[in-house]
Amino acid sequence: MNKTMKWTSAVLAAGVLLGGSGLVGGTFVNAAATGGNTVKQATQQPSVVLKYKGQVLTQQGKIVDGNTMIPLTVLRDAFGLAIDYNSTTRTYSVGSDSMKLNLEVSDYGVSTDLNGYYIYSMTGNHEAKMINDRLYVPFKLLNDYLGIQGVYNPVQKSLELSKLVMNDIKITSVSLDKSNKNATIQIQYPKISGLTDEVQNTINTAFKKEAERFASEAEKEASRRDGTIEHKYDYSQTYVVTFNREGVLSIVVDQYGYSGGAHGGTIREGHTFSLKDGKKIELKDLLKAEPNYKQKLDKMLKQSTKDVAFPESTGGLTEKPAFFVSESGLAIFYQQYEIAPYAAGIPTYTFNFSSILPKGTNPFASFK
CATH class of the missing domain: 3.30.565.40 (Fervidobacterium nodosum Rt17-B1 like)
Structure with missing residues (x-):
């Protein structure tokens, strides 16, 4: 079969535009699996203390379905990455070049892409979630694509975040x-x-x-x-x-x-x-x-x-x-x-x- 006859699309869906701590956002889920429903509020989730350069951050992470979720604003406040907003496309962007994370808000929710490549769970759970009107992204997404690593301390229930050493290119x-x-x-x-x-x-x-x-x-x-x-x-x-x-x-x-x-x-x-x-x-x-x-x-x-x-x-x-x-x-x-x-x-x-x-x-x- 000709290569060009095999290409396919994927289903995008899901989230809600909600306010919180100076940032609005939503969640990206599979519409086929949820019928288009989105997570507007989450039940009480265990908190995770977040640290950066030895300092405890004012914002905390959450454990959701076994995944550690990080407030998107941590990328701005701790790592110094600007969060830009395009009012025409209703898209929030953080990072740059091939590591530019885009969250596009629509009437159906928020889709997530990296420099135009839509992120699905190729190697694990990469779905963002809205928790109590704030947008959280999985630590796994940050680790897999944005060059951020973490060391978890089970006693302190804390996650020490740091930058991965990348190739100098x-x-x-x-x-x-x-x-x-x-x-x-x-x-x-x-x-x-x-x-x-x-x-x-x-x-x-x-x-x-x-x-x-x-x-x-x-x-x-x-x-x-x-x-x-x-x-x-x-x-x-x-x-x-x-x-x-x-x-x-x-x-x-x-x-x-x-x-x-x-x-x-x-x-x-x-x-x-x-x-x-x-x-x-x-x-x-x-x-x-x-x-x-x-x-x-x-x-x-x-x-x-x-x-x-x-x-x-x-x-x-x-x-x-x-x-x-x-x-x-x-x-x-x-x-x-x-x-x-x-x-x-x-x-x-x-x-x-x-x-x-x-x-x-x-x-x-x-x-x-």
């Missing part, structure tokens, strides 16, 4: 608009700076070629649109940085296309590079300390996918596994329909490196 977006009378074609791809010319050119060329190839495929498919189809075809590409530390850069690219029918389709690609030489990192490079990593991963994946995979699918390790690196570990994913029905989305399973590699092994040691 800058990641900006390049826009490619190839829209025409037959289709809307809007593409975003990353551009890296701060490395040697040779290394950053190698990485940037790979992302540029991927974007141009997608645009060409979209234009070709759209050219076959006939007069019986009133609507334009729709194609878009977005990306998100999932890991940017220890000499390693991992980025997920989603390519979406819709040319009619009940829904479109999404193709996801994971790209992981060594910033030392610009070479693409493969699984064997990350897991070379474990000779039996394929057997280990195969067993772990079969166990993880058994409840969602098609009866005829083993759900194990494929010949060329699709993966990316995140703060949570190694994420293996399958394309839509590859092992499960459309409703399963893009099945993604994350494993801590310590569950695969010998004790004390650093998978990134050779890339520093």
Whole structure:
């Protein structure tokens, strides 16, 4: 099947515009699962003392369904990140470039994206919540995408927040608009700076070629649109940085296309590079300390996918596994329909490196 025939959209929904501590916001939930209902008020939740640079913050976190939630205003008051508001689009933004978190408020609620890439639970719970008229974001979202780490003290019930040490590079977006009378074609791809010319050119060329190839495929498919189809075809590409530390850069690219029918389709690609030489990192490079990593991963994946995979699918390790690196570990994913029905989305399973590699092994040691 042609790649552009597989792209899909996801359902956005949910939240309410409410005031609180100089900031308004809402929650992002799955409308299909909730019928469009949103969390306006929460029952009493256990509090978490928040600390930054050894100082106790006046604002506290909450434990909700086992997830530590942080007031969005902590990013402003503790980390010094400005929170901007666009009254035209009703969007709150914090951060910049590839780490720019956007919360767009509508009559249906608030959707969450990072520099245009809508965040769903690829590696865990990333849903913001409205608690007592204040917007809270999961610590996991901050840790996975905004470069913030935390150490929890169970005795004091406190979370010490700090900044992760990131690679000394800058990641900006390049826009490619190839829209025409037959289709809307809007593409975003990353551009890296701060490395040697040779290394950053190698990485940037790979992302540029991927974007141009997608645009060409979209234009070709759209050219076959006939007069019986009133609507334009729709194609878009977005990306998100999932890991940017220890000499390693991992980025997920989603390519979406819709040319009619009940829904479109999404193709996801994971790209992981060594910033030392610009070479693409493969699984064997990350897991070379474990000779039996394929057997280990195969067993772990079969166990993880058994409840969602098609009866005829083993759900194990494929010949060329699709993966990316995140703060949570190694994420293996399958394309839509590859092992499960459309409703399963893009099945993604994350494993801590310590569950695969010998004790004390650093998978990134050779890339520093």
